């Protein structure tokens with residue numbers, strides 16, 4: 260099929276590359292010219308495992324190309340995907356300006372009937388608005404056709420996006436016209452050997468389902484984080500409780516890990532957008548408000564723990580941060596818990612030595628003054644940032660942080676203190692090695708023994 264994907268971000272780029280991999284002819288349209296230039300050279304502008312290899316392969320095969328011009332991208336396209344950003348507006352609702360601008364331009368430039376598909380996460384009723392705007396302009400231009408707009412929300416996870424897209428848990432197709440559903444069913448057939456995972460529904464139900472899914476996952480995280488807070492007070496280790504409840508199939512093992520809060524480009528903004536939608540309908544979204552409030556609190560816990568540990572005397576301390584991206588496997592910093600911690604530490608006069616396998620460049624750009632004054636030192640090595648530190652804080656649980664050489668680390672730190680923001684370490688083992696260990700919702704263990712060297 261001939262496909263156009265508008266927006267070369269995490270979703271647009273992965274979708275375009277994976278559709279090309281299945282033999283479709285894809286043009287990905289991106290308004291940012293420098294991004295298009297990099298993509299045309301086969302360079303991925305974002306970090307996503309496996310993406311660059313797919314881009315290179317399909318640029319070479321001619322199945323995939325990039326353009327800054329919508330008219331080029333939609334020429335003879337049978338399906339046009341809208342995959343531009345829908346950030347939070349000032350009042351928390353989804354800012355649809357990018358989506359609607361694309362709709363207007365499609366109305367101005369389309370020369371043939373095609374199926375338009377919202378892949379961006381958009382509130383209920385958006386497909387109808389997009390269709391109205393496109394078809395009004397087509398009418399003004401005297402075109403004798405109309406487009407149908409479907410919803411196909413995306414469920415990929417950054418860090419495993421290619422795999423998620425190639426082997427989806429399910430594909431949701433919201434379309435009120437059978438011909439549109441059929442076209443999308445054919446497009447996705449190679450991705451779904453088990454067709455029970457293709458779910459067709461009304462446009463509005465598909466739009467709503469994406470928000471409900473993210474809100475539910477965020478709720479699980481905030482629930483376990485609230486339990487963790489109570490565990491810490493009652494001398495219980497939340498990790499034991501997690502195992503104790505996760506084996507119940509009705510609860511499940513996923514998304515019940517206590518930690519320093521969720522971030523990213525989806526959960527925070529989608530929870531906010533759903534809160535706003537409920538308010539607009541006159542419904543009190545009590546659960547969603549609590550989810551958001553708990554998460555905001557959770558992001559402050561590591562700083563509170565450090566302040567308590569140093570009895571309020573943080574100025575001049577050296578703190579090492581392990582992990583900056585909002586989760587492992589991505590360079591995405593949007594709403595990352597690390598940013599809340601970094602802001603608080605820098606404001607308190609702490610010298611921060613931070614590392615991340617892929618996100619340091621973005622952090623350096625964001626914190627240029629602190630980097631220039633050497634209050635923030637960035638590295639890709641967890642060992643170098645631990646050197647001379649009064650405490651290490653694990654913020655993002657990258658695989659390479661899971662089993663470091665703690666004897667070496669203890670020897671290089673000023674004081675062997677470890678704050679585990681994701682509860683990935685064996686507290687007893689660290690205590691035996693001479694660390695003071697503190698997790699989230701776990702009893703503190705061990706005593707920091709100063710290195711005698």
Ligand SMILES: NC(=O)c1ccc[n+]([C@@H]2O[C@H](COP(=O)([O-])OP(=O)(O)OC[C@H]3O[C@@H](n4cnc5c(N)ncnc54)[C@H](O)[C@@H]3O)[C@@H](O)[C@H]2O)c1
Nearest residue numbers: 266267268269270288289290343344345357379380413417
């Ligand atoms: N990132 C995720 O993990 C994820 C997962 C599922 C769904 N989503 C949803 O998908 C949508 C896109 O998210 P993202 O993370 O890929 O966003 P992103 O910000 O990474 O990418 C959006 C891209 O669209 C481009 N763009 C904006 N307006 C344009 C226009 N008029 N023409 C061409 N390009 C334009 C931007 O320059 C940018 O490169 C959002 O609605 C998001 O909620 C994201």
